[in-house]
Amino acid sequence: xxxxxxxxxxxxxxxxxxxxxxxxxxxxxxxxxxxxxxxxxxxxxxxxxxxxxxxxxxxxxxxxxxxxxxxxxxxxxxxxxxxxxxxxxxxxxxxxxxxxxxxxxxxxxxxxxxxxxxxxxxxxxxxxxxxxxxxxxxxxxxxxxxxxxxxxxxxxxxxxxxxxxxxxxxxxxxxxxxxxxxxxxxxxxxxxxxxxxxxxxxxxxxxxxxxxxxxxxxxxxxxxxxxxxxxxxxxxxxxxxxxxxxxxxxxxxx
Amino acid sequence: xxxxxxxxxxxxxxxxxxxxxxxxxxxxxxxxxxxxxxxxxxxxxxxxxxxxxxxxxxxxxxxxxxxxxxxxxxxxxxxxxxxxxxxxxxxxxxxxxxxxxxxxxxxxxxxxxxxxxxxxxxxxxxxxxxxxxxxxxxxxxxxxxxxxxxxxxxxxxxxxxxxxxxxxxxxxxxxxxxxxxxxxxxxxxxxxxxxxxxxxxxxxxxxxxxxxxxxxxxxxxxxxxxxxxxxxxxxxxxxxxxxxxxxxxxxxxx
Numbered sequence: 001x002x003x004x005x006x007x008x009x010x011x012x013x014x015x016x017x018x019x020x021x022x023x024x025x026x027x028x029x030x031x032x033x034x035x036x037x038x039x040x041x042x043x044x045x046x047x048x049x050x051x052x053x054x055x056x057x058x059x060x061x062x063x064x065x066x067x068x069x070x071x072x073x074x075x076x077x078x079x080x081x082x083x084x085x086x087x088x089x090x091x092x093x094x095x096x097x098x099x100x101x102x103x104x105x106x107x108x109x110x111x112x113x114x115x116x117x118x119x120x121x122x123x124x125x126x127x128x129x130x131x132x133x134x135x136x137x138x139x140x141x142x143x144x145x146x147x148x149x150x151x152x153x154x155x156x157x158x159x160x161x162x163x164x165x166x167x168x169x170x171x172x173x174x175x176x177x178x179x180x181x182x183x184x185x186x187x188x189x190x191x192x193x194x195x196x197x198x199x200x201x202x203x204x205x206x207x208x209x210x211x212x213x214x215x216x217x218x219x220x221x222x223x224x225x226x227x228x229x230x231x232x233x234x235x236x237x238x239x240x241x242x243x244x245x246x247x248x249x250x251x252x253x254x
Numbered sequence: 255x256x257x258x259x260x261x262x263x264x265x266x267x268x269x270x271x272x273x274x275x276x277x278x279x280x281x282x283x284x285x286x287x288x289x290x291x292x293x294x295x296x297x298x299x300x301x302x303x304x305x306x307x308x309x310x311x312x313x314x315x316x317x318x319x320x321x322x323x324x325x326x327x328x329x330x331x332x333x334x335x336x337x338x339x340x341x342x343x344x345x346x347x348x349x350x351x352x353x354x355x356x357x358x359x360x361x362x363x364x365x366x367x368x369x370x371x372x373x374x375x376x377x378x379x380x381x382x383x384x385x386x387x388x389x390x391x392x393x394x395x396x397x398x399x400x401x402x403x404x405x406x407x408x409x410x411x412x413x414x415x416x417x418x419x420x421x422x423x424x425x426x427x428x429x430x431x432x433x434x435x436x437x438x439x440x441x442x443x444x445x446x447x448x449x450x451x452x453x454x455x456x457x458x459x460x461x462x463x464x465x466x467x468x469x470x471x472x473x474x475x476x477x478x479x480x481x482x483x484x485x486x487x488x489x490x491x492x493x494x495x496x497x498x499x500x501x502x503x504x505x506x507x508x
Contacts, residue, residue: 057458195502195505201311215455217471248448251447253444
């Protein structure tokens, strides 16, 4: 308990304090290595270790030869998954987009989606959630990149068993009115969802598609929708960067 | 789209493939830098950049001068927050611990908690969630480190308005039978919870308390419990490392 902390810990603590208090603001450049060496009477390596510490915590972005900056803040998207992507809200949606777009537009921000539709074998875990044979099953996949105010906010991929949705508007590559609603029009009513959330560092492909700065973890939100008989109708996998998202749920005590 | 990837990307992809296929197993040491330089006919810097890439993704743990290892897997704790820490389950719990401990024990694993109780001013966001004046409010705080099979799995800190719980068993430092149940015994019944989940890199203090390897993000799960009249009774802040947790929810379509 009484052991002496390394000097670079204390320098990192001090700089972290300046960020927390707002003396150093989001997007602002930190003092240069030379300036920090002078301020703290420390060696270059000590200063570098302190900065590395703050980079690993995600507070500071460092570019090779471009100095260090306080991470720029995003306006967080707060999504309540107790109501988001749920059936009746889909159907009451009147602005021609899907429910996600409505929620974003209601908050005064601008939603946009890039949609790609394909028919293919699902990943093994999606096949399992849909109760399909991973060797032979085919799914209709709607892959979306969701933008808010022109910035990428989430990847949202929905998988439908191909035999259930053949010939429905879900097969169209354009932005169909919400999948839940389209399912419902075909008599496929989701009454219950099972959600699983994991959180990890992004893969390289995810970092590129979402334009993530370093040290930005993602949550992977996987929703499986079931009909009244307990049959799975859809799996939706949403990848949410931690620097621009809050997940919300309302729960009634049992 | 057609641009050539740097060489170290392709080396990282190749090593990632060996990990994904299980050719390199969790906990196993990677070939040394020299061996990788020979295998890929690459320079030391190219090999280091490739390893750094895998370290940033959290797949590989590197220790200075101690080589690189495939990250060791934890048995994930899957916690369903639709039922966890909910009132009636607390009260029906019969093994003398709290509900969390019951859930873990039922899965055949060994729960243990270190509990510390104090009375102090809550952080500003907790005061706001409890509807208290952040300048003057006092809360009873129960801080727990939760271990499974002797490994730290979560930090769980509960905050109660001091005026509500003065003189109740919640003030005892030992592991009281679940807080929800104790609240209920005092006529304080939680009927609804609002949960918020954010995910970020851990602070240094969190890394140390949870013994986290590098590049391990955490989710911060904040549950506010309300009584029938909408009055907040408790805030519980749980910090969950991404390499050992899955969050689950069941949702009924509205």
